[in-house]
Amino acid sequence: MGNQLFIYNTLSRKKEAFKPLVEGRVGLYVCGPTVYSDSHLGHARPYITFDLLYRYLTFQGNKVRYVRNITDVGHLEDEVEGAGEDRITKKARIEQLEPMEVVQKYMNSFHRNMENLNILPPSIEPRASGHILEQQEMVQQILDNGFAYETNGSVYFDVEKYNQKHKYGILSGRNLDDIKTNTRELDGQSEKKNSFDFALWKKASPEHIMRWPSKWSDGFPGWHLECSVMSTKYLGEHFDIHGGGMDLTFPHHECEIAQNTACSGSGAVRYWMHNNMITINGQKMARSLGNFITLKELFTGKHELLYQAYSPMTIRFFILQAHYRSTIDFSNEALQASEKGLERLMAAMKTLGELKASDSSTVEVAPIMEKCFAAINDDLNSPIAIAHLFDGVKMINSIKAGSEKISPADLDELKEFYQTFVFDILGLKDEEMPVTGNNQTLDGAMELLISLRKDAKANKDWATADKIRDELNAIGIELKDTKDGVEWSLK
């Protein structure tokens, strides 16, 4: 019980004890990005959330196969704007690039962002364009099973027929009758029996560059197919966890379930997990709404809404300070608070490493460790875990100040715990700029200035001492007089 992970399953709308299909092995699939522009803050959330899950499951001793796809085929654009072109094709035309060049460019940028955020790479990162044959096979299988029909070279999923045998809408809590009365009429639906049917294979219009031959037409796979296909291929017909943003619940994940069920007779996924959105002024941050800030802009501070740059770890910590199923609101104030909080935590980590043990403890280390693990076990409640880590920070500082004592055994345990929990599980890292090492000339000059200032201070020549400090500050070097001597850093 103590080490039992509970996760909230969208399918049951309850927290459930997580038991992998095969003891000690976990199959995890997460919807990856469509690579047609730079990732924004909102995109960081699922990848950080599921990175935490991946790290924790691994820490628990599971062998985890983590599959996260790259969508490089391009989903259909809004008909009004894109006139049937997919997003990648459209972007290619604007930038005068080959579609695959666009894909490569933004995939590289995505990978850089992920590395910056200390997000571990998945075990397999399959690309939709590399699984066209498998997708065609699944289309055929669904056709053979009688849950799809072909019209003008396109193949559509027959939702009504599916619903007669299985239930459509189990994940999002919808029923077909409601959908029938509430689905808007969109262009290009004349080919479909019903507006809520969705494409499995789409015939390409003449201007559509990304296309593949098939027995139905030269075209491209449907919106939702790749995840069904690639999860099945790498994780099997049944696997443990599928994650993604809440906005994908319907229709994307609902359709995935329908496709898998239409193929094999049952859904593939045992636990569906959905992270909530990042908002800005209370509204969802989204590419389509134009209210997004890219990760690159956050890291460099180059965006009109940003007061300053925020480091990748500040972003990671900011996201971990909210529970993944709650919305989290972007603001400079919130990010600055996270930055300060993270600095405090990291400073305590350093202090912990330098702590001296006494012969006995006046503090208890076990409760903190237990509470942190209990929090993560409770549906990845990272904000609670972090709150308990801060209780530990207070304890660490008190030991340093001498008002509390810690035994050698407790100290070892505490060190080991913080190392594991903060770095390995939460995936934070110390990103403090190295003060020395990159420029020996500068180091030497600084040593000289600090030593001159020390002499001035010894002579109570405050004018000279302050001049050195203030003028260094003016050119971007900060001096701090600490108990352990003078520290300097580039601002």
Place this chain on the structure above:
RNA sequence: GGUUCCUUGGCCGAGUGGUUAGGCAGCGGUCUGCAAAACCGUGUACGGCGGUUCGAAUCCGCCAGGAACCUCCA
């Protein structure tokens, strides 16, 4: 219009019936030649109105405001 969800102190954000969330800011203090930093301590809350209960931020109802999904979307 349909479905689902949210409303916590100056800000962010936990918390599902009784016990301090936590971070940031503020305030007080320690340290310091001064400053900064650091550390310690500390107040303010549960959208409104009813109801259930010995007791509700937490359960129920109504009202107000907001959001997500229903269309690509993390």
